[in-house]
Amino acid sequence: MEPLIDIKNLRVDFALRSGTVRAVRDVSLSIGRGERLGIVGESGAGKSVLGFSIINLISKPGRITGGEIIFGGEDISRYSYEKMRHIRGNHISMIFQDPMMTLNPVLTIGTQMKETILAHMDVSDEEAEAICLDKLKKVYIPSPEKRLKQYPHEFSGGMRQRIVIAISLLTNPKLIIADEPTTALDVTIQAEIMSLLLELCENENMGLILITHDLAVVSEVTQRIAVLYAGKVVEIGPTDRIIGSPQHPYTRGLLRALPQMAEGKRRLNQIPGMMPSLLNMPKGCPFQPRCEVRLDRCLREIPVLTKAEGGAQVACFRCQGGDQ
Amino acid sequence: MTAILDIKNIDKHFDISGTILDQLRLDGGRITRKRTVVKAVNGVTLSVMPGETLSVVGESGCGKSTLARTVMGLYRPNRGEILYKGERIDNLSSSQMLPYRTKMQMVFQDPYASLNPRMTVRQILEEPVRLHNPSLNRDEVHDKVAEVMRRVGVDPVWSTNYPHEFSGGQRQRISIARALVVDPEFIVADEPIAALDVSIQAQILNLLMDAQEERGLTYLFISHDLSVVEHISSRVCVMYLGCVCELGPAAELFANPRHPYTQALLSAIPRLGGKAGGHTRLSGDVPTPINLPSGCVFHGRCPHAGKRCMTEAPAPRTMQSGVVVACHAVAEGRI
Ligand SMILES: Nc1ncnc2c1ncn2[C@@H]1O[C@H](COP(=O)(O)OP(=O)(O)OP(=O)(O)O)[C@@H](O)[C@H]1O
Ligand SMILES: Nc1ncnc2c1ncn2[C@@H]1O[C@H](COP(=O)(O)OP(=O)(O)OP(=O)(O)O)[C@@H](O)[C@H]1O
Ligand code: SF4
Ligand SMILES: [Mg+2]
Ligand SMILES: [Mg+2]
Numbered sequence A: 001m002e003p004l005i006d007i008k009n010l011r012v013d014f015a016l017r018s019g020t021v022r023a024v025r026d027v028s029l030s031i032g033r034g035e036r037l038g039i040v041g042e043s044g045a046g047k048s049v050l051g052f053s054i055i056n057l058i059s060k061p062g063r064i065t066g067g068e069i070i071f072g073g074e075d076i077s078r079y080s081y082e083k084m085r086h087i088r089g090n091h092i093s094m095i096f097q098d099p100m101m102t103l104n105p106v107l108t109i110g111t112q113m114k115e116t117i118l119a120h121m122d123v124s125d126e127e128a129e130a131i132c133l134d135k136l137k138k139v140y141i142p143s144p145e146k147r148l149k150q151y152p153h154e155f156s157g158g159m160r161q162r163i164v165i166a167i168s169l170l171t172n173p174k175l176i177i178a179d180e181p182t183t184a185l186d187v188t189i190q191a192e193i194m195s196l197l198l199e200l201c202e203n204e205n206m207g208l209i210l211i212t213h214d215l216a217v218v219s220e221v222t223q224r225i226a227v228l229y230a231g232k233v234v235e236i237g238p239t240d241r242i243i244g245s246p247q248h249p250y251t252r253g254l255l256r257a258l259p260q261m262a263e264g265k266r267r268l269n270q271i272p273g274m275m276p277s278l279l280n281m282p283k284g285c286p287f288q289p290r291c292e293v294r295l296d297r298c299l300r301e302i303p304v305l306t307k308a309e310g311g312a313q314v315a316c317f318r319c320q321g322g323d324q
Numbered sequence B: 001m002t003a004i005l006d007i008k009n010i011d012k013h014f015d016i017s018g019t020i021l022d023q024l025r026l027d028g029g030r031i032t033r034k035r036t037v038v039k040a041v042n043g044v045t046l047s048v049m050p051g052e053t054l055s056v057v058g059e060s061g062c063g064k065s066t067l068a069r070t071v072m073g074l075y076r077p078n079r080g081e082i083l084y085k086g087e088r089i090d091n092l093s094s095s096q097m098l099p100y101r102t103k104m105q106m107v108f109q110d111p112y113a114s115l116n117p118r119m120t121v122r123q124i125l126e127e128p129v130r131l132h133n134p135s136l137n138r139d140e141v142h143d144k145v146a147e148v149m150r151r152v153g154v155d156p157v158w159s160t161n162y163p164h165e166f167s168g169g170q171r172q173r174i175s176i177a178r179a180l181v182v183d184p185e186f187i188v189a190d191e192p193i194a195a196l197d198v199s200i201q202a203q204i205l206n207l208l209m210d211a212q213e214e215r216g217l218t219y220l221f222i223s224h225d226l227s228v229v230e231h232i233s234s235r236v237c238v239m240y241l242g243c244v245c246e247l248g249p250a251a252e253l254f255a256n257p258r259h260p261y262t263q264a265l266l267s268a269i270p271r272l273g274g275k276a277g278g279h280t281r282l283s284g285d286v287p288t289p290i291n292l293p294s295g296c297v298f299h300g301r302c303p304h305a306g307k308r309c310m311t312e313a314p315a316p317r318t319m320q321s322g323v324v325v326a327c328h329a330v331a332e333g334r335i
Helices: A047-054 A081-090 A108-118 A127-136 A157-169 A187-206 A217-220 A239-244 A248-255 A317-321 B064-071 B092-103 B121-132 B138-151 B154-159 B168-180 B197-215 B226-232 B250-255 B258-267 B307-311
Strands: A005-016 A018-029 A036-040 A062-071 A091-096 A175-179 A207-210 A224-229 A233-240 B005-015 B024-027 B030-033 B037-048 B053-057 B081-082 B104-107 B186-190 B218-222 B235-240 B245-247
Touching: A005 A047, A018 A047, A018 A062, A018 A233, A036 A047, A036 A217, A047 A062, A047 A091, A047 A175, A081 A091, A081 A108, A091 A157, A108 A127, A108 A157, A127 A157, A157 A187, A175 A187, A187 A207, A187 A217, A187 B258, A187 B307, A207 A217, A217 A239, A224 A239, A224 A248, A233 A239, A233 A248, A248 B197, A317 B005, B037 B064, B037 B081, B037 B245, B053 B064, B053 B226, B064 B186, B064 B218, B092 B104, B104 B168, B121 B138, B121 B154, B121 B168, B138 B154, B138 B168, B168 B197, B197 B218, B197 B226, B226 B250, B235 B250, B235 B258, B245 B250, B245 B258
Parallel strands: A036 A207, A036 A224, A091 A175, A175 A207, B053 B218, B053 B235, B104 B186, B186 B218
Antiparallel strands: A005 A018, A005 A062, A224 A233, B005 B037, B005 B081, B024 B030, B235 B245
């Protein structure tokens, strides 16, 4: 079946005074209809830039400098601002960590929601209101009629994020891109938002790209996980596979560093060193300076994603030898 | 064993009424003066034993940082006492507090905000050493700083660099170095790993645990990462709206949460390989600490709330397992 969105060799550069930062390096991924994909990795790995570039929200000094993003049979990576606005309004929605990126503080929730509907659909005022109420009920906002008349500051952080989700649902999108939607929220509220996203995706057959640094969160919601390191996908595969038997030394390291994986030991397993600066990438495999199982070859050549067992793909020479 | 720190029935309230003019209201034809008070910490009692890690958890705004700052003498409590090794410290002047400032250190979430950007790492670390050990000569101070830098894994060759020239993880190491350099006994760590990546978190937690082992340190640890708390704590204190709901040995509390809020909180921890949606759902939003609910502060959201919960604050009771729980339903044998 044709995927919902097909990203091929995507490249995003930031032209800075100190040099060109390649934040996304030849990333290829596709997402099926109704599929939920997680993107994980350390701070600065390029998760947000990748997510934003899909809907062309990259602004100067950043620019997509290569590859394509096929959606509905067309390469949307080169769409004009206007055409992209249409995609963003009708087919792909984005949820940010800070709900106030989406909400306007000086307008009531009702006004904002109706504006969105009227901009994209040919409906009457009453019909628009009915859609608003329906979506607010879907995200479990109590007494939605009253809530429509309130301003964003009258809601708690968790409720604001649910309202953003309601807004993102207004145009029945096929894909939601959520960038750390619960990172600023308490665990109890995170659990609510995540179960809500999962429920909505399942009920409406909506695709989801969930960007987070939290492996446990992503494992609870997605079907597939892509692990990003220094702008590259180093491993991608079914969620249970990535969590249960990670192949890439970086994925292994990330999982092993979790306290849940300390196996009765007090000291945690740590990954030595830190992610390289994108302006000063090491030769060969980007993970090579921190890798405890590197080969000579890793110092010279850059590994590409290669099929591994269990439907995963891994960019690691060790894993290709099958000797790990 | 005597406690290193005793917190006895502490209240910390913030008056946010503003000036007298801000407080005046016209109420039914009469002018009244209205005060607005944030009740951040309410009747908290707990003891920290030497060498242990006691963690405080609870939702944002439940008073964790306020409690930590009150312990450190940064805030004066409105009620109650704080004792360090049996001596009252909550009512001391800053000069009387000085000897305790060496023994008690604090590490913050944001090392960037807590490190002076105009000072080199060496200056940042030498200042407290000089202040607390006036007898040391230059070389001794120098050696002490180099030693502690090595201890936290920052090469002393970087000592002439400024905080912004380091990564977040390295900055947190430097702020831990600053705490360790005066040989403290007790460290309050308020979300020390919250801003860091998993792989760096593990480095910092190992550093804290190693330092504890080597020096017999005692920690009051604050974190919203419950998996981390479960791993590193000897005991855990669960707070809700400034009140202690449950306090007990970490293993017991995580295996067998008794208070309805603890149960809901732990059920929300995301599990590797689990599925979203299995958590206990609480009704309603967290009330503000400005209008504290009557009775049990949790009653408005509690699935087990009874009549008594609305009027009478539940007293802490020690269970057979050693866990202390403040809940009528538990006391009445309903949960
Ligand atoms: N506006 C910008 N100007 C210059 N460089 C940028 C800009 N935005 C991103 N970058 C570069 O792109 C890289 C990837 O950033 P990105 O925000 O995608 O990381 P991330 O994986 O989302 O991290 P985090 O977990 O911290 O959100 C960064 O290392 C940064 O160097
Ligand atoms: N200096 C202050 N003046 C007025 N109110 C304050 C002050 N410090 C804290 N508060 C209020 O006291 C309550 C408790 O805040 P505190 O920072 O202790 O919570 P916390 O548990 O540390 O939360 P978080 O997890 O978000 O750090 C909050 O309602 C907060 O707004
Ligand atoms: S005291 Fe009552 S309201 Fe409070 S937690 Fe227990 S049952 Fe619930
Ligand atoms: Mg990001
Ligand atoms: Mg705090």
